[in-house]
Amino acid sequence: MSRLQHFGWFLSRGFGPHGWGHPYYEWNHRWTSPELYQQSARTLEQAGFDLVIIEDALSLGNPDTLDLRIRSAYGGPKHDPLLLAPYLFDVTQHLGIAPTVNPLAYSPYQAARQFATLQHLSDYRFGINVVTDVGSSRHFGVEPVGHDAAYDRAEEWLGAIRSLWHSWGPDALVADPRSGHFADGSRLSATRHRGGYFEFDGPLNALPFAELPGAGGGDPRVSGAGRTAASGDPVVVSPGGSGRGLNFAGEQSEVQLALASLDVETIRAYRAKVLEAALAHGRTAADIDILFVFKPILAASPEEAQRIVDASAHPDDAVLAQIALGQSSDLETDLTALDLDKPVDPAIFGDHVSRGSIKGLLGRFDSFADATLRELLTAKARLGRIASREGYVGTAEEIADFIEELGEEAENDGFIFSGDLHPVTVHRMLDELVPVLRRRGILRSSYGSGGLRGNLRDF
Ligand SMILES: Cc1cc2nc3c(=O)[nH]c(=O)nc-3n(C[C@H](O)[C@H](O)[C@H](O)COP(=O)(O)O)c2cc1C
Secondary structure, X not given: OOXXXXXXXXXXXXXXXXXXXXXXXXXXOOOOOOXXXXXXXXXXXXXXXXXXXXXXXXXXXXXXXXXXXXXXXXXXXXXXXXXXXXHHHHOOOOOEEEEEEOHHHOOHXXXXXXXXXXXXXXXXXXXXEEOOOOOXXXXXXXXXXXXXXXXXXXXXXXXXXXXXHOOXXXXXXXXXXXXXXXXXXXXXOOOEEEOOOOXXXXXXXXXXXXXXXXXXXXXXXXXXXOOOOOOOOOEEEEOOOOHHHHHHHHHHOOEEEEOOOOOHHHHHHHHHHXXXXXXXXXXXXXXXXXXXXXXXXXXXXXXXXXXXXXXXXOOOXXXXXXXXXXXXXXXXXXXXXXXXXXXXOHHHOOOOOOXXXXXXXXXXXXXXXXXXXXXXXXXXXXXXXOOOOOOOEEOHHHHHHHHHHHHHHOOOOEEEEEEOOOHHHHHXXXXXXXXXXXXXXXXXXXXXXOHHHHHHHOO
């Protein structure tokens, strides 16, 4: 029997115009209505996936790159994914939903209250993907902080939220219909928070969470901003790939959304860094799942896979321009105006740009001095066969071999498939792959009853 792994879906372009720029946009799904996402969420649950993570950006970002972001709908418009979550919960029973949230946008009290509500409404299936981008600070009337300080703020924010969630002591909820006694006010903690970034008073007026057997988590009695997660708390996901980001994941997260080259050595090294940080904060490998972003291209046969790879070998300037546009939107940095035949000056990337995304642009190159922009973009355009480990194009069996190998040899916890949450994309990726993964015992075929956290702790 193979090693069971966890699978999730990263809705990589957020709650926006899904399918735009692709022929499947003509299916006439309205991206602004919930049916498009509900249909896909049902399919992912049927497939045995653990969670959907929904990308987000708080604004259209840097005024200089507005047009780059909306011209092809790469970076906007985007609706708020937190408000999409209840529609997805409504049509599923087991799937976890983790919208992206930025501590910049929510006071801890408001966040604690809204997230607690969603955790109850979803029967413990809610999570938050915590990001620290500061590019939208001006829309919220706050001064941008530096890269690492944004992580410090996020840690204080999460600790404060957890304190509010646990401002109801273990015996505060009485709920005894015979005596008519609902709750005991003497068991509530005032939760007075005075930190470097936030100041507020509790307690929270939301119902406390149940302790879920089998869902793990830290000691719920720890108080203050250093509080660790308890078993009933919403799940924390994080995607930051910098050293500071990996340390944050080790200390705070139940899921790390990892972006890296998918080979045994890189996965082992990435896992080692996150797990080292987890151990340093008194946690264990069982407390966190490190799930790698994966975007395979499914082919019907090895011959078709080879044809797809061959067709990508010599991208023309129009293809490179399209890739440059997508990268410019992600990096909030205009690459389209740069000379294709010169190296990129790394100084063009502001402090707010994700280190992980910059590494993503570099790909297999060690530094920007090693390649021209044309070479960087050409490397992005070129596809390779998964069977030879040169890329991610392959048949369902070949892709399953790859997933199985990384589970066995790199102790990989699982993968996050990335793309639109459009039924065409989901079916194209999963219709043939899911049965193969199930047959090999890599993908679950049933869920437990511990909510999202319980599902993550099942194996
Ligand atoms: C795979 C991946 C997904 C990300 N998703 C988002 C997102 O949805 N919204 C966002 O604002 N930042 C997102 N980020 C950026 C980072 O989380 C982050 O907030 C930040 O810019 C610092 O990241 P760093 O530690 O990689 O430097 C993502 C990064 C990666 C690698």
